[in-house]
Each structure stands twice: as structure tokens, then as C-alpha cells.
Amino acid sequence: MIPTFIGVSIVAFSFIRLLPGDPIMLLAGERGMSEERYQQLQALYGFDQPLFVQYFNYMTDLLQGDFGTSIVTKRPVLQEFLTLFPATIELSLCAIIVAIAVGVPLGVIAAVRRGSWLDQTVMGAALVGYSMPIFWWGLLLIIFFSGILGWTPVSGRISLLYFFPPVTGFMLIDSLLSGQAGAFKSALSHLILPTIVLATIPLAVIARQTRSAMLEVLGEDYVRTARSKGLPPRRVIGLHALRNALIPVVTTIGLQVGVLLAGAILTETIFSWPGIGKWMVDSVFKRDYAVVQGGLLLIAAIIMIVNLIVDVLYGLINPRIRH
Amino acid sequence: MTSTNTKDPNAAVGLEGGTVIAVTRRARLAEFWYYFSQNRGAVIGLYVFLAIVAIALLAPLIAPHSPSLQNRGFFLLPPVWQEGGNWSFLLGTDAVGRDVLSRLIYGARFSLFIGVVVVSVAVSVGILVGLIAGYFRGAVDTVIMRVMDIILAFPSLLLALVLVAILGPGLVNAMIAIALVQQPHYVRLTRAAVMSEKGRDYVTAARVAGAGNIRLMFKTILPNCTAPLIVQAALSFSTAILDAAALGFLGMGAQPPTPEWGTMLAEAREFILRAWWVVTFPGLAILITVLAINLMGDGLRDALDPKLKRS
Numbered sequence: 001m002i003p004t005f006i007g008v009s010i011v012a013f014s015f016i017r018l019l020p021g022d023p024i025m026l027l028a029g030e031r032g033m034s035e036e037r038y039q040q041l042q043a044l045y046g047f048d049q050p051l052f053v054q055y056f057n058y059m060t061d062l063l064q065g066d067f068g069t070s071i072v073t074k075r076p077v078l079q080e081f082l083t084l085f086p087a088t089i090e091l092s093l094c095a096i097i098v099a100i101a102v103g104v105p106l107g108v109i110a111a112v113r114r115g116s117w118l119d120q121t122v123m124g125a126a127l128v129g130y131s132m133p134i135f136w137w138g139l140l141l142i143i144f145f146s147g148i149l150g151w152t153p154v155s156g157r158i159s160l161l162y163f164f165p166p167v168t169g170f171m172l173i174d175s176l177l178s179g180q181a182g183a184f185k186s187a188l189s190h191l192i193l194p195t196i197v198l199a200t201i202p203l204a205v206i207a208r209q210t211r212s213a214m215l216e217v218l219g220e221d222y223v224r225t226a227r228s229k230g231l232p233p234r235r236v237i238g239l240h241a242l243r244n245a246l247i248p249v250v251t252t253i254g255l256q257v258g259v260l261l262a263g264a265i266l267t268e269t270i271f272s273w274p275g276i277g278k279w280m281v282d283s284v285f286k287r288d289y290a291v292v293q294g295g296l297l298l299i300a301a302i303i304m305i306v307n308l309i310v311d312v313l314y315g316l317i318n319p320r321i322r323h
Numbered sequence: 324m325t326s327t328n329t330k331d332p333n334a335a336v337g338l339e340g341g342t343v344i345a346v347t348r349r350a351r352l353a354e355f356w357y358y359f360s361q362n363r364g365a366v367i368g369l370y371v372f373l374a375i376v377a378i379a380l381l382a383p384l385i386a387p388h389s390p391s392l393q394n395r396g397f398f399l400l401p402p403v404w405q406e407g408g409n410w411s412f413l414l415g416t417d418a419v420g421r422d423v424l425s426r427l428i429y430g431a432r433f434s435l436f437i438g439v440v441v442v443s444v445a446v447s448v449g450i451l452v453g454l455i456a457g458y459f460r461g462a463v464d465t466v467i468m469r470v471m472d473i474i475l476a477f478p479s480l481l482l483a484l485v486l487v488a489i490l491g492p493g494l495v496n497a498m499i500a501i502a503l504v505q506q507p508h509y510v511r512l513t514r515a516a517v518m519s520e521k522g523r524d525y526v527t528a529a530r531v532a533g534a535g536n537i538r539l540m541f542k543t544i545l546p547n548c549t550a551p552l553i554v555q556a557a558l559s560f561s562t563a564i565l566d567a568a569a570l571g572f573l574g575m576g577a578q579p580p581t582p583e584w585g586t587m588l589a590e591a592r593e594f595i596l597r598a599w600w601v602v603t604f605p606g607l608a609i610l611i612t613v614l615a616i617n618l619m620g621d622g623l624r625d626a627l628d629p630k631l632k633r634s
Contacts, residue, residue: 136606262478
């Protein structure tokens, strides 16, 4: 994991130097500066030093928690990231919960009723979900639920009528803590459509994976034994089969973290959700390359940490590889 | 792969001449088609895909208008079945009066082109790198796999977005970025397949017979590793189309006025609450294309992967 992280840091380090144009101009965001100012900035950013010294300084800064400073807002990148990250976590957590809560039962039903119209419908829907361009799906939901029915707001995290200082950064919890009537409802109604959009692909993947894992497990001897003991089908499926079928599903869920963060880029852009996905896209467009550089590294680090956690969890739930 | 499998097709040439190959090929194809056609969805997907290919090839003949012609006086015209629709613009017009249907028809060219180019680049480079990693192992392998791990540590769309920011927005750069992001999947698959094939007897036999590294890699081992690669190619064809459309939607892919479906969606975004058709149809086109390819991909997997056969 550490070599990979060093590799990732080299990618982020090289990024700013690979961009067309002068990195000093890019980082300072200034045009037509004087020669004197240019020299001053060059010394400030260390571009007058050899590359390996630059990289060493860059890593030293990173390890001290300095991920650079935004050109646009002049605030530290890490601070901006930490302010916006809870919004992305809130959205991603809701999405993955929905995806698991709906995807696993659908996959189980499809496997148990294999070949029936129910199975075909569920798997057909899952394939459509899997093939969905989610940016379009989001726009469709906005047209229908916000435009035609007027049920949900078009964008943002909460109505402008409510204001309270962030405590946890999670709007659902903060709105409850604020004690303002209607604030929670407003936060929830803002969250529904982005959650559906972001959950679509993971849900489809989880349903497909659960079905194939269940089909495999249902043919095992211990399931037949459980059945022949006369256990009720619900117990056989819920206890004997599902528990074993879930092992590969957990891996799939872990792999969805990258998918979720990629999906968050699109979902947050569509719904103007103030999270790190929108932050990255905006930064690319504003040419705020210090933010892109820092954000790239932070996001990759998160994905790597989550993958590690999934590996550990996998060991915990699968007794066969537990030592 | 199949029951009529001859591990090294060249052996047959030496023995009985070209006809044997022709027969086994046809038998293999027949068996493949048998399993593929068992999957009704896959066959439907294949037909839809062929229809899209035909539309793309015949675009200038079947499109009722030029995709870039701006018809004055016909701005945001609804589809024909809605009030105010016009029979010469079946799916309506966009904000500058261009025919939506014609743009969609031309857009099919871009999406298929993106898919073909991305998959060809990703497959050829990925196979080459994967073969080298799996065949030579050692330090080369470690370095290659480490680089692939680094690519995989980023969300693919984010990495593609940043790469396009470096290279400059545009269709070609978007395709390069997506091909690079898809690389690790092919490298990993090829490497795994090569490693499992490398120790087999037929490889040792070929080596004893005096085959060099290049011949062993490309002629002996590679043909026996193709099944998972074909399945992956089908799946990444659809991912390529989706990612390119997403980049277009974010304004980093094909640039307006190119009638690329994702770019069309980006242009239509501000009209979503006024003109549903300019948003709905391009996305539907993406969905149908991707769905057809994924249906085919499932069928290919069933037909080519013996482990999953009839599961």
C-alpha cells in the first residue's frame, strides 16, 4: 500500500508539471507579472530547484498535512477538503445503504425464483441500471419529480430558509440538532434524488452479484442438508444460504467505493451538491490546479484506505481465510 | 475453450493442410453461436447493436437534416406527437433549431467510433504489457503491476477528467484518457491468463521444439488466453461510451457543436424544465446503445467462459 501511495503522490506531483503552460503562472493564477515577482514565486514554490529536491519538499509538506493552497480561495486545500467531504460521505453512505438494502433482497428473490418472470424482471432492471448514464438519469428525475410533480427541490443540500452552524457536517443530523421545524424534512427532500442517482449502478451490481452468489450457494450440500432436515425455507435461505452468499458480495460492495466517488463527480455536478466531486470538477474548470493536485491525492488515499478496510472485513466475515 | 480445441492451430497445418483449420473454425463458431443464441437477451442486444452500426454507417442517407443546420424559426420545437410539433422534425429541435433526430443519428457514429478506438488501444497495449508481465515475471512484472495499482487507486472518471485537463479538452484526448484508465483491467486479465497457461505441457513442448520467447508469447500462449479478454472488451466498449459521454457532459469531451450524445446533453441541460425532449433523447440513445452492448457481453461470457456455462 505504501509503494502505491508513493506512486500516487508522484502522479499528483507530476500533474502540475505536465500541464501546458508555466506551472508558476498556473499555481499563482496571476498574469503579466513582473520579472521580480516571477523570481520571487519561483523561489516560493521551489521550482528553481532540481526535480528530486522539489519532490522531497512536496512529500515533506504532505506528511505535515500541507496539501497546497487554493489559487481561487487562498485557503489550504486540506481545509477545503475537510469542509466539503462530509457532504460527499453523507450522500455516498445513503446511496450505498439504499443499494445494499434494495440490491441484496432483489438478488435473493431473483435467485430463489430463478427463471420466473420475477427473476427476469429484476435482472432486466438490473442490467438497465448497470448500463445507465447516471448524469442523464439524474436529469430525468429532476424533470419528473422536480419539474412535473414539484415534489423535490432541484439542487443544493437544504432550503435557504434554514440556517444553522455545521456540527457534524452531515445535514440530516445537523438539521435535527438545530431543532428548527421542517429543517430535517428539507434536508431529506434534497437528499432523495441524488441518493437514487448515485445508488443506481451499485444497486444493479450488488443485485446481480447477490443473485449469482446465491445460485452457487443454493446448489451446495449444506443447503440440501438444511432443507432435508425440514427447516423452513425462510430459515434455509436467510441463514444457511445468504450468509455464505454474502461473502463475495462484500467484496463487490468494497469495490463500489471507487464507483461511488466517480459517480459522485457526476451526481454532485447535476444537483449542485457541495461535495468533493463538484469541488474537483469546478477546480478543473477554474484552473485551480493546486486544488486538483491535492484533491487527487486525498481521494486516492481514501480509496486505498477503504480497500484496506474491505480486505480486513473480508477476513473477518469469511472464516475460511481467518487464521 | 471448446471440445474441438487444438491448442496450437499451427500443428494442424503441418499435418493435414488448411481445410482442417477451416472445419474446426466453423465447428467452433457453430458451438459459440449455439451457446450465444441460448441467451435471448444477447441475441436481442446483437440485433440492436447491428441496427445502431447500420444507422451510424448510413447516417448521411437516413438523417432527414444536416446535424449542424440551424433552422431559423424552429427553436425548441417539441416532438411531432406533441402539440406544436412539426413532421419535418420528428423528435423536435434544440435551442438553436437543429433537428434532434439527425443529431442523434450522427451521434451514433461518434459513440461507436469512441468505443472502437478506446477498446482497440486498450486491448492492444494492455495485452502487450500483460503478456510481458506474465511471461517474464520478476522485476518487470512488479513494476508493471505497481503502475497498474496506481492507476486503479483513482476513480476512473476523475483520472480521465484530470488527464483531459492536462491534454486539453476534445474527443481525441478524451479517448486517450479513457483508454489509459481502462488499461489495468486488460493487463491484469492477460497477466493472470498467461501465468496459468505458461506452465502447461504444450508450452513446454513448444519451447523444447525451439520456439523463441516472442513466438511462445504471441503464437503459443496468447491464442489460449483470448476468452476472458473478449468478454472484457465487450464490457469496456460500453464503459468507454459511457465515460466519453460523461466527459462530454462535463464539457471535457467532444466540444460543441459536435453531435456527440454526452455533449448534446450538456448543451441541453439549461432547458431541462422547458424542453424535456432535448434532454431525454440523447440519454436514451446512450442507454440503448450501452444496454445492447452489455446484453451482448453477458451472452459472450456465457458462450466463452466454460466455468459459467449453464449456471
